[in-house]
Amino acid sequence: MKVIVAGYFEFANEEDVSVMLKGAKPHIDGALQEEGCIAYSWTEDHLTPGRVWVYEEWTSEETLEAHLNSHWYRDMGGYMASFERKPMNNIIMKYRVEKEEPVYDTSGVARGHFFTD
DSSP states (O other): OOEEEEEEEEBSSTTHHHHHHHHHHHHHHHHHTSTTEEEEEEEEOSSSTTEEEEEEEESSHHHHHHHHTSHHHHHHHHHHTTSOBOOOOSOOEEEEOSOOOOSBOTTSOBOSSOSOO
16 A cells, blocks of 8 residues: 655745755655655645655655665764754655546546545
8 A cells, every 4th residue: 555755844944945855865865765665755845944845655665664764764863963953743644545537527527425435
């Protein structure tokens, strides 16, 4: 079952965001090459200065577990420690995807409910 990781963290100094993201590229690229990694994206929030959103997709709990025990994860954590962050008031969450469908139906209408059960 696919797993999604999503959430955000905030830097104490908003100017650190672009520097951090550029320097994190090798770690991000490494994670993207790991078995089971579908998406691994760290994105600056342009409406909330200093905030970075994290979005990851993994093919399974096992591939996420392998990532969390990889040097790519540990190295990113070490790199991130060089930047001052605000206290975590939010939690970065993981989700198991039970069902997956397009938001838009075949007639182009966006729907919140799933088409099939």
